[in-house]
Amino acid sequence: MAVPKKRTSKSKSRSRKANWKRKAYLQSKLALSLAKSVLTGKSNSFVVKTKLSAENSSSDDI
Template identity: 55%
Template sequence: MACPKKKTSKSKRSMRRAAWKRQAALQAQRALSIGKSILTERAQGFYFPEAEEENEDEQE
């Protein structure tokens, strides 16, 4: 017969939840920062402004 597993303690459960929430908060903060940098047009490296691409097409 299958035996039931032991119950996870509240402290272990709260530590895991805190770690998960910390990671989620960090990702949300990074996403907001990237969004702000794109809106202010200060983004470099991962973002290619469309205005430059349009100018290149017009010059050819």
């Protein structure tokens, strides 16, 4: 198993953690924004089925 040769400095490890957390924050921000736009109906980049018609929801067609 690979073992690091020397200890990683606190600043380097904190910098990596901050970068990782920032990426997660930006992804969550995008997901929340997309969810809000879908709920309001103003979404241009996301297709959502709003209602199923009576013909498509019957179990005989499956």
